[in-house]
Amino acid sequence: MKKEFRVIADLLPRNIRVLDVGCGDGSLMSHLIKEKNIEVRGLEIVEENVKKCIYKGLSVIEGNAETELHQFPTKSFDFVILSQTLQAFYNPEKVLKDLLRIGKSVIISIPNFGYWKVRTSLLIFGKMPVTKTLPNSWYNTPNLHMCTIKDFFDFCIEKKININKVVGVNEESTSEIKKSNLEIKNLFSKVGIFLLK
Amino acid sequence: MPSIAGLFFMSEKIKKINVSKPLVLDCKKTVKDFSLAYETYGSLNKNKDNAILIFHALTGDQFVSGTNPITKKDGWWVTAVGPGKAIDTNKYFVICANVIGGCMGSWGPKEIDKNTNEAYGLNFPVITIKDMVKSQETLLDHLGIDKLLCATGGSMGGMQTLQFCATFPNKTFSAVPIACSTNHSAQNIALNELARQAIMADPVWDNGKYLKKNIQPKNGLAVARMVGHISYLSEKGMQEKFGRKLQEKADYEFSFDADFQVESYLRHQGFAFVQRFDANSILYITRAMDYFDLSRQFKGGLVEAFENQTTKFLIISFSSDWLYTTKENKDTVIALNSAGADVSFAEIKTDKGHDSFLVNEPEFLKTLKGFIDSMHVKFKNEKK
Numbered sequence: 001m002k003k004e005f006r007v008i009a010d011l012l013p014r015n016i017r018v019l020d021v022g023c024g025d026g027s028l029m030s031h032l033i034k035e036k037n038i039e040v041r042g043l044e045i046v047e048e049n050v051k052k053c054i055y056k057g058l059s060v061i062e063g064n065a066e067t068e069l070h071q072f073p074t075k076s077f078d079f080v081i082l083s084q085t086l087q088a089f090y091n092p093e094k095v096l097k098d099l100l101r102i103g104k105s106v107i108i109s110i111p112n113f114g115y116w117k118v119r120t121s122l123l124i125f126g127k128m129p130v131t132k133t134l135p136n137s138w139y140n141t142p143n144l145h146m147c148t149i150k151d152f153f154d155f156c157i158e159k160k161i162n163i164n165k166v167v168g169v170n171e172e173s174t175s176e177i178k179k180s181n182l183e184i185k186n187l188f189s190k191v192g193i194f195l196l197k
Numbered sequence: 198m199p200s201i202a203g204l205f206f207m208s209e210k211i212k213k214i215n216v217s218k219p220l221v222l223d224c225k226k227t228v229k230d231f232s233l234a235y236e237t238y239g240s241l242n243k244n245k246d247n248a249i250l251i252f253h254a255l256t257g258d259q260f261v262s263g264t265n266p267i268t269k270k271d272g273w274w275v276t277a278v279g280p281g282k283a284i285d286t287n288k289y290f291v292i293c294a295n296v297i298g299g300c301m302g303s304w305g306p307k308e309i310d311k312n313t314n315e316a317y318g319l320n321f322p323v324i325t326i327k328d329m330v331k332s333q334e335t336l337l338d339h340l341g342i343d344k345l346l347c348a349t350g351g352s353m354g355g356m357q358t359l360q361f362c363a364t365f366p367n368k369t370f371s372a373v374p375i376a377c378s379t380n381h382s383a384q385n386i387a388l389n390e391l392a393r394q395a396i397m398a399d400p401v402w403d404n405g406k407y408l409k410k411n412i413q414p415k416n417g418l419a420v421a422r423m424v425g426h427i428s429y430l431s432e433k434g435m436q437e438k439f440g441r442k443l444q445e446k447a448d449y450e451f452s453f454d455a456d457f458q459v460e461s462y463l464r465h466q467g468f469a470f471v472q473r474f475d476a477n478s479i480l481y482i483t484r485a486m487d488y489f490d491l492s493r494q495f496k497g498g499l500v501e502a503f504e505n506q507t508t509k510f511l512i513i514s515f516s517s518d519w520l521y522t523t524k525e526n527k528d529t530v531i532a533l534n535s536a537g538a539d540v541s542f543a544e545i546k547t548d549k550g551h552d553s554f555l556v557n558e559p560e561f562l563k564t565l566k567g568f569i570d571s572m573h574v575k576f577k578n579e580k581k
Contacts, residue, residue: 041539050543051564054511057571061530061542071531 004191005031007167007174008081008107011195012036016078019043019102021065022085026053033058041077043068066090069098081107084133084191088142093159100161106196114148114186115170133190149192150182156196165195210266211259211302212236214339216332223325223488233332234302235259235294238278239286241342246580247573248342249284250333250369251293252350252357255425255482256474258301261293262286267301268473276557283566288573289346294336296329296357298481304332306477307408318405318477326353326489330360334368344368346576347569351375351554352521353482356489359529362510363491363502370579371509371572373565375554376518378525379499379532380490385520388428389483392421396476405477418476419467426466431517431550435459499532506533509575510540511568513561515553541568 005028012018014036020029023042026049032038042060044050053060063071065082066089080103082095087110089095099106111133112118121129128138136142147155149168156163166177168189177185177192185192211234219229236259241248251261253273262278264271278284278291295303298321306321313320337345348369350358355377362372381389399417401407407414430438439459443449446456455461495501510533514526523544533540545561547553553561 047543047546051560051567054541054543054564055567055571057568057575059509059539059541061534061540062544063527063542068527071527071534073535073537076534076537 002027003174004083004109004169004193007169007193008083008109009035011107011165011167011193012038012079014038017041017076019072019077019080021069021080021082021099023049023053023058023060024083025049026056026058026060028081028083029053029058029060030056065095069095069102072102074101075104077103079103079105079107083109084111086110087145087147090144092145096161100196104197105164107193108152108196109191109193110147110149110152111143112149112168112186112189112192113146114150115190116187119187131190148186149177149189150186152192152194153177153179153182156194162197163194164197167193169193213302214336216304216335218335220328220331220335222322222328224323226322228304228322231297231304231332232302232308233294233297233304233336235292235336236261237293237340238262238291239289241290241340244577244580245342245344246346246576247288248290248292248337248340248345249347249349249569250337250345250361251278251284251291252330252333252348252354252361253293253296254350254352254354255479255486256422256470257354258299259293259295260301261291274555276555277562277565283562284349284569285566289569292336292340292342294333296482296485297332298324298329298478298485300475300478305475306405306481307475316408318408321477321481323484323488324481325485326356326360327364327494329485330357330364333357334361334365337368344370346573347371347373349373349375349565352377352551353486355521356486359491360489362506362508363495366505367507369508370576371511371568373511373513373568374529375513376515376521376526376551377529378521379492379502379529381487382525386487388424388520389487391424392483393480395420395424396479399476402476405480407476413471414476415471418471418474418479419464421476421479422467422470422474423463426463428520429550429552431519431548433517434548434550437548500536503533503536503538506536506538508538509572510538511564512540512542513554513564514542514544515549515551515558515561516544516546517548518551518553520551 018040020042023044029040050062080099086092118129168177168185169191213232213234257273260272261274262272280287295301297304299305306317310317348358355374358374396417399414402414442458444458444461491502492498514523530542
């Protein structure tokens, strides 16, 4: 399983209700059921992934998070998870607002545009970065609103969203990000995971 | 092919139970000692964790799989149900009953009213989807099944599935309502009215008393069926299947015969249907569909209907279905979500229209199989 998923799972208590927005083929959902006895539901836009979840006996709704989050009642889940998708929405701010409405807590992970390899690609080679976390070219990327960990950090403060914890993930390690080490972590983390309340 | 009157004599091929428990119908009439015809496929296992109840659609019957012993044609859901099929009868015990109001052996308008010794005709009470479902629940008692693995059906079968879950909470471990809605739309009521008017405009219909003369309002019933068949296909599907192709001729005949293939198809469907279906049953069953409105039954709306459910739902819609659109199916999902129910949803992308659940649509069948098989594993664990 992806290291990012392990970090997310560690942030979750046992026996709670979770909504996994953009749940993919359900690998995180399966892990949460097995390891933490979590009651988990998924929302997924890709038809093939929806079917994979159904075959596994996972509860999944085929739909678009951009337009269909309204169907979930307010505070109907303990946690809502959104993994590396926020940047792909037309209106990430509106989606985030909805997530915060549905969940008592929200976990959001973002591919960090401030990662050093991304920065050097642009700085040294003068080209849009293509990396493992950002595998697409400029013309076919689904990512409309790329941001850095620092950007998202500032965004939460500006919007008065309560940041409970931030974890930076790269190949070697995972580490907690605080205001004091934000600059350096923003350079060396591939993915930032935010726990919001 | 037997005539409709001939169906009276086919009873040895039809399994029936007598429902002796009084049933209070939605129209406030109480009925008891009526018959419910059913069929089963496969066998109930020792743990009783493999029973699947299938609800049929408007013109269906209890003969889901294999060969229908009355019409000698394939069972109506032979694409999905049978040995090795999506609903595998080697593994699962499949039950299906003919709805009350129907004409394949269950209590309906063509049955004999003991008070008058004549066929009921329009003296048959107006029944609802809820009445249908309540009568079928008694069959589960008869078969010794406390809890089903799954309840499923498409179209009116899907409505019955939703009704079953709302009326008998947690009586089934899982449920798959297919291509349906929680209430009948204005468009669907209008189409049903068209079918009814076609029947009632046939002079043979004679206020529903045609059975006394041992005849059927064939012309009206055939038109009613044609209306249905148009609505079961999608515009694109129909264009691809028929286009403007002519029926075994090189040029127009400048007459009103069936020049076009699509005309010939509709006439054939209409003709085949009158051989096997009772016109009054169409009136009664379409009425039951029109009256279907789950939120009206539950004062608190749909949330109330599905509250405190442990049943795991899978709603399936078809992208080209204009009778029960994806949007309507999604509204059901929203209602289930609001009630905190465990619900999955998948839209099958297809040009085959509302009919998609009855024809060979691989993506649909794979999804159905995947869900039921995974539910069986979970249900077995729950029963341990």
